[in-house]
Amino acid sequence: MAGANMTVDNKFPGKDITQDDIDGKIPLVAKKSADHRTKFECAGIEFGGALVPVMAGPNTVESEELIVKTAKGIKAAGAHFLRGGAFKPLTFPYRSPKFFEPREDGLKWLQVAKQETGLPIVTEVMEISKIDIVAQNCDMLQIGTRNMQNYPLLTEVGKTGMPVMLKRGYGASLRDWLMAAEYIALEHDRLGQQQKILLCERGIVANHTHRATSRFLLDLQVIPAAQEITHLPIMSDPSHATFWQPWVKSMMLASIAAGADGLMLEVHPDPVNAAVDPLQCSSLEQFDDIMKACRPVAQAVGRTVDA
Ligand code: PEP
Ligand code: MN
Numbered sequence: 001m002a003g004a005n006m007t008v009d010n011k012f013p014g015k016d017i018t019q020d021d022i023d024g025k026i027p028l029v030a031k032k033s034a035d036h037r038t039k040f041e042c043a044g045i046e047f048g049g050a051l052v053p054v055m056a057g058p059n060t061v062e063s064e065e066l067i068v069k070t071a072k073g074i075k076a077a078g079a080h081f082l083r084g085g086a087f088k089p090l091t092f093p094y095r096s097p098k099f100f101e102p103r104e105d106g107l108k109w110l111q112v113a114k115q116e117t118g119l120p121i122v123t124e125v126m127e128i129s130k131i132d133i134v135a136q137n138c139d140m141l142q143i144g145t146r147n148m149q150n151y152p153l154l155t156e157v158g159k160t161g162m163p164v165m166l167k168r169g170y171g172a173s174l175r176d177w178l179m180a181a182e183y184i185a186l187e188h189d190r191l192g193q194q195q196k197i198l199l200c201e202r203g204i205v206a207n208h209t210h211r212a213t214s215r216f217l218l219d220l221q222v223i224p225a226a227q228e229i230t231h232l233p234i235m236s237d238p239s240h241a242t243f244w245q246p247w248v249k250s251m252m253l254a255s256i257a258a259g260a261d262g263l264m265l266e267v268h269p270d271p272v273n274a275a276v277d278p279l280q281c282s283s284l285e286q287f288d289d290i291m292k293a294c295r296p297v298a299q300a301v302g303r304t305v306d307a
Helices: 019-024 064-077 103-117 128-136 151-159 174-190 222-229 238-242 245-257 284-300
Strands: 040-042 045-047 054-057 081-083 121-124 140-143 164-167 197-201 234-236 263-266
Touching: 054 064, 054 284, 064 081, 064 103, 064 284, 081 103, 103 121, 103 128, 128 140, 128 151, 140 151, 151 164, 151 174, 164 174, 174 197, 174 222, 197 222, 222 234, 234 245, 234 263, 238 245, 238 263, 245 263, 245 284, 263 284
Parallel strands: 054 081, 054 263, 081 121, 121 140, 140 164, 164 197, 197 234
Antiparallel strands: 040 045
């Protein structure tokens, strides 16, 4: 019986998750008992345990110099993973010196940053034909919000057996999200391995977000909601959710207090001049301040941000 501490009495499929869903549609990602939690290791960092791993870095891997400088700065402040987009889901098709995708070059620069700092890499994969090259150059594959329901991509990414971070589609219910995770879980199961899937809440569409520039609303309550149903760890990305740097610190702290099993945020050494999304990214100094604030909050809920 999955999710033993929840009441599943909704007989009608919809946004709510029914017992039929748990039994027949998400048997692999559903909890088998109230205290069932998946723990897995990726590049020596444990997910789903007491540690709340922190992933930080720029939106776009703009240059080798930028990514190495960022990696050194976030490592000094206590980050566990370096993030950064090489293959980017820009919302419009035109590329320019400002809006560019570093693609394979970005992967190379991420590797340089890893060699210099030892930080493992998480980066996005958007298309099946690039899975091999991205997988060879990262420790965890990221599926972005726009691809959460790209089922052929999920299946092929699952077949690599690598740890996958599945961001929530910005219009997706928890039910949609867990069913998408099941596609990856099925492949991990077929490989006979443990499920290495990390859910990541990154903001959902809402009518009111309190600022015109804020496109999304951080759904904090999806953290305990997910934990009622699934054994998979769930993390929070307040940068993409708030789209407004001054709100990132409080939402980081709130995410830890709500039980998040990991955090992602965008950090850039020179936010004003960030190629993409300058309003949401934190400077290295702001990141250091955020990490310092995270420590006592994590401790208060029996967690830690120090590996
Ligand atoms: C990102 O992490 O840079 C990103 C594009 O995230 P999302 O898919 O949540 O928009
Ligand atoms: Mn981004």
